[in-house]
Amino acid sequence: MIDHFSLLAKNWVKSFLYPRPLIGLLYLPRFIGHMSKYRTLAKDQKISFSDMSPCLGDWSEYTPFDAHYFYQAAWLARRLADFSPVQHVDVGSSVSLIAIASAIVNTVFIDLRPLPVSLRNLFPVAGDILALPLADDSIKSLSCLHVIEHIGLGRYGDPIDPRGTLKAAHELQRALCPGGRLFLSLPVGRERICFNAHRIYSVRSVLEIFSELNQIEYSYVDDRGNFHEYQSSVTASDMEYGCGLFIFEKPPI
Numbered sequence: 001m002i003d004h005f006s007l008l009a010k011n012w013v014k015s016f017l018y019p020r021p022l023i024g025l026l027y028l029p030r031f032i033g034h035m036s037k038y039r040t041l042a043k044d045q046k047i048s049f050s051d052m053s054p055c056l057g058d059w060s061e062y063t064p065f066d067a068h069y070f071y072q073a074a075w076l077a078r079r080l081a082d083f084s085p086v087q088h089v090d091v092g093s094s095v096s097l098i099a100i101a102s103a104i105v106n107t108v109f110i111d112l113r114p115l116p117v118s119l120r121n122l123f124p125v126a127g128d129i130l131a132l133p134l135a136d137d138s139i140k141s142l143s144c145l146h147v148i149e150h151i152g153l154g155r156y157g158d159p160i161d162p163r164g165t166l167k168a169a170h171e172l173q174r175a176l177c178p179g180g181r182l183f184l185s186l187p188v189g190r191e192r193i194c195f196n197a198h199r200i201y202s203v204r205s206v207l208e209i210f211s212e213l214n215q216i217e218y219s220y221v222d223d224r225g226n227f228h229e230y231q232s233s234v235t236a237s238d239m240e241y242g243c244g245l246f247i248f249e250k251p252p253i
Contacts, residue, residue: 069097091127092111110129176248
């Protein structure tokens with residue numbers, strides 16, 4: 001049974017309170033103790049109050065990471081290495097992920113907000129996912145990771161559009177060439193709209209949205225942050241907020 005009141009409280013509270021700095025305040029006494037000890041041990045080193053930069057929220061037993069973004073980056077890098085396209089095009093994914101991809105293959109990165117960088121094998125292009133600057137049936141290798149679920153919700157300054165995800169999916173399918181592959185990720189689980197953060201889709205709905213393409217692979221990250229490769233499309237259909245990793249291929253004409 002879903003506790004809707006708890007979900008409501010959790011989502012609204014975290015909207016106004018960013019947790020790590022607040023948790024970090026608990027470590028303020030330890031910071032003061034460390035600073036005092038350092039000054040005692042290094043009397044010849046001056047520590048100015050104005051130069052201090054407390055990192056109060058960084059004490060943790062394990063290295064913190066976002067499971068969705070960590071595993072999707074590893075997943076895409078491995079799939080691109082196997083697929084070996086001459087050129088790869090990405091639409092709106094994490095820029096750190098794109099930096100990795102460009103080490104494997106020449107990568108064109110399309111984003112509404114241009115990326116002002118200069119890096120070998122990386123070619124940033126300004127473009128809208130709802131009107132991609134790509135010809136029909138032109139792209140052999142295309143990715144869009146953790147992007148289309150946001151389109152039309154206004155989170156990043158985009159216009160409100162209830163059909164934003166569907167329109168973005170249509171553009172991706174339009175641009176892909178016959179035999180070309182789309183590497184896609186988005187939240188999967190109990191289907192709903194978490195306005196204005198993102199939409200979450202069932203795996204079945206994702207397959208329907210991309211019905212012009214053939215499914216090649218489904219992997220996913222579950223609610224606990226565990227990665228599962230090469231799964232059946234019906235696996236873990238009871239997730240709340242997983243990350244579905246899909247490879248689709250456009251059928252030959």
